[in-house]
Amino acid sequence: MEHFQHSSDTYFNRELSLIEFNRRVLAQALDPELPILERLNFLIIFSRNLDEFFEIRVAGLMKQLDLNAITRTPDAIPTEQVLVELSDKVHQAVKQQYDTLNYAILPQLQSLGIHFIQYHDIVDKHKAWIADYFARQVQPVLTPISLDPSHPFPRLVNKSLNFIVSLQGKDAFGREIEMAIVPAPRSLPRLINLPKEVAGSATEHIFLTAIIQQHINDLFPGMKATGCYAFRVTRNADLILAEDVDDLAVALKDELSSRRFGRAVRLEIEDDCPQDIIDYLLREFDLDEQQLYRISGPINLSRLTSSFDRPELKYPPFAPVIPKIFRKQKPMFEILKKQDVLLHHPFDSFQPVINLLKEAAKDPNVLAIKQTLYRSGPDSEIVQVLAEAARNGKEVTAVIELRARFDEESNIMVANVLQEAGAVVVYGIVGYKTHAKMILIVRREQDQLVRYVHLGTGNYHAGNARMYTDYGLMTTHPDICEDVHRVFQELTGMGRSAKLKNLLHAPFTLHSELLKLIEQEIGFAQAGKAARIIIKVNALTEPELITALYRASQAGVQVDLIIRSICCLIPKVKGMSERIHVRSIVGRFLEHTRVYYFEHGGAKKLYCASADWMGRNLFSRVETCFPILDEKIKQRIVEDGLLSYLHDNQNAWELQANGEWQKAAVVGQAAVHNAQMYLVEQKQLNV
Structure with missing residues (x-):
């Protein structure tokens, strides 16, 4: 292995570089040339990216500090310094994000008849409907938790919406209660469409936050709420599995439940919250001002997604194209025997990949199908086709990477669906994520076994294939097919690493x-x-x-x-x-x-x-x-x-x-x- 010089003169810091990427995403939201709803979408993408950045990258750095661990990175910048620089950059970016939302995007949407109602936007015409909705749909599922010696600070789930309420007066038992926590159940929508009879000609969406803040006093009879502030805590969500687990699926299920309550790494709270309440929350979460984000607007913009029937405010519609070679109604095996085919998603449709599997599932001459699955869902068409192939008697082998971050639970469900259909499911190699994208189909043709292969740069996920650019190669090249066969053997069996002819x-x-x-x-x-x-x-x-x-x-x-x-x-x-x-x-x-x-x-x-x-x-x-x-x-x-x-x-x-x-x-x-x-x-x- 070659020796390299550790220095910030020769390497940029990884985390600082990742924040710069997210700032480039944010810059899309600032571009007045883009359709307004696409600008809003880039703000939402930025929020989601930041969530993961804190849950994984910042959490990892904070853990290093907590453990007093010294890690040697190529840039040689101390962890404390990286966290300070990250905090400065993220605080600047979040301010820019909300300035763009409050002073550019929301006003323009309002001029186009799309209104987002926050607490300070509520007017008389809204109040009766809000009161009725709160009484019927919201109050029955809320659980206010007083903060007193018999009610310690509750464990709050990662990224959940909560309210901290300052109170005056005595409760039903005569106790002086000064503060309470009100978690917003995840079963409640964060954005609610107001009916036409209330909204009039405009399209109006009201935040759940506004509805709860409007009626916070209803939750504390005989007391007075003097303040109600939405907040959200982000926690370490990285999963750490031992190398010697007996059952990867069982171990993952155990870890997934703990992910919701990892170490706090960020506190977001409405910017009008008094400092004494903020200090109280920071102490409870063991955070300091560096991890505090005062938010001027809705907390968690990723909840702003809504179904707008306003196509003129989005990118022009685009339909992926089926390559001409596949429009001739010929069997795919016949086409692929004669030539390699390249798919470039999302410009080319993902459908030929699904069609290849569909043909294989039904073709009596197909003996086996092997596929890697990294990110997929139990309802995905590919998973359903693989299950059908297994039920049709094909030898179906699925190498499912359970540890695809934030898709672990979905992948466990995929494994269950395929196993119930009779497919062989393996979870790859402990200690090594299976990230390769491969399909291998074995077909009997004139007393010979012929292999067909699909190799890709992206996941077998039809939704991603409409949003991500990726290449997929369909080929019957004997050496490449043999190599893919050997890699599958490597993943499902034991023995030395495969010697490959063409693949690296x-x-x-x-x-x-x-x-x-x-x-x-x-x-x-x-x-x-x-x-x-x-x-x-x-x-x-x-x-x-x-x-x-x-x-x-x-x-x-x-x-x-x-x-x-x-x-x-x-x-x-x-x-x-x-x-x-x-x-x-x-x-x-x-x-x-x-x-x-x-x-x-x-x-x-x-x-x-x-x-x-x-x-x-x-x-x-x-x-x-x-x-x-x-x-x-x-x-x-x-x-x-x-x-x-x-x-x-x-x-x-x-x-x-x-x-x-x-x-x-x-x-x-x-x-x-x-x-x-x-x-x-x-x-x-x-x-």
């Missing part, structure tokens, strides 16, 4: 082969031959690969990196990385393709993969990286999936040596180019 796979060969490919590119550059590297991944954090890319730059290799979120590599530093350019595309679709391109002296090596360039992907997960061998498909990926993105001047951000991201702009006479919309338009032209 983690945690065995992928990292070392990537280092070799970079070294080969350095050799071509030094020999005066064509040398260029283009990498498109979600994140780049692995120190050895970063060091190798620095060496490539110094050797004269042009390196272009398209990194959606975290990038620990520092570009454009003279003598270190001056030939490395890093850009990030944040647009309508979430960029998720993983593509590795090496000029290789003109031979042009191209791979697609399930793996990002992160330590966890390369050393702690089972990942597949597959070569693109068909020249036409290779050209299509290079042109549409790489070069087009390098020319984007609408959704692209460029990373500077000081860590700042600058929005790419149209330069000189260059044409306006939006890589995602270009692909949408191209697909529509070819319908």
Whole structure:
């Protein structure tokens, strides 16, 4: 293993880089060129991203401090300093988020007849309806909890909505009660549509918070509520499983219940809450001002999602296209025997993947279906088709990764559905998440067994396939199919790691082969031959690969990196990385393709993969990286999936040596180019 220098001069901090990505998401909400409901949606995405950031990343840093653990990161920045810098950046971003909501988005929506009613927006026409709704739908399920010696501070669930109420007077037992907690049950909707007879011509949505605050006194008869403030606590939600568990599913179920009550890492509270109440809550949650967020508006914007029948305020509708090759009503096996097929989601429909499985489930000549499932749901069509195949007598094997973060419970349900149908379900390898995306179908054809394979960069999740950009390759290439077969054997059986002919796979060969490919590119550059590297991944954090890319730059290799979120590599530093350019595309679709391109002296090596360039992907997960061998498909990926993105001047951000991201702009006479919309338009032209 190569030694690398730990320094903030050579590596950006991972957590600080991730916050910069979330600020790029927030920037979409600030863009007046976007449809107003899409701007609101980006605010919601930013909120959800921040939730996970605190639950996992900040929680991990705080745990290090609590345990007095010293971790050595490539950037060598002390944990305390990272937390301080993160707090500053997040506080700035949250203020910007709510300023955008309060002074741009909500006023514009109001001008368009869409109103969000908060407590201070309630007027006389609302009051009778609110009183009736509170009495019938809300009050019966509320449980006020007084804070006194016999009622200690309650355990509050992670990210639940709660109210802290200041009180005057005596309760039914003659006790002086000064404060109470009112949890808002998760069974209650956070946003309620007001009926037309109340709202009039406008569309009005009222927050549950406003309804409860309007009638808080009704919960404390004979007492007076002098204040009622909504708040939310975020907790550590990372799951830690022992390596020697007897039953992964049982162990996960036990851990999932504890996730709701992990260590507090953030307190959000309405900004008009008095300081003495805030101090009280901070003591209860063992937090300080650094973890406190005073919120000027609705707490938890992710609850703002609502069904608006206003398509003119959203992106123009877009329908993924079925590739022409699959519109001929021929059996898919017949088509795939003759040629490889590339799907580029969401521009190409995900339906051919489902159709392939449907045909396999019904085809009497299909003997076996094997598939990895990372994020899916028990109601997903793919899971139902696999269950049908098992009931039809096919040998169905599903490798289900139970530990896909925040999808653990759903994946346990998927496993149960498939097992009940007669499928063989395995949970991969303890200590290594199975992140590879593979389908293998074995079919008997004229006394021979023929394999059909689908390999992808993204999950088998039809919903994600409409929002995430991903590649899927369908092939019958004998060596690739044999490799996939061996990886499945590796996942379900025992023995040595499989020796593969075409695929690179983690945690065995992928990292070392990537280092070799970079070294080969350095050799071509030094020999005066064509040398260029283009990498498109979600994140780049692995120190050895970063060091190798620095060496490539110094050797004269042009390196272009398209990194959606975290990038620990520092570009454009003279003598270190001056030939490395890093850009990030944040647009309508979430960029998720993983593509590795090496000029290789003109031979042009191209791979697609399930793996990002992160330590966890390369050393702690089972990942597949597959070569693109068909020249036409290779050209299509290079042109549409790489070069087009390098020319984007609408959704692209460029990373500077000081860590700042600058929005790419149209330069000189260059044409306006939006890589995602270009692909949408191209697909529509070819319908």
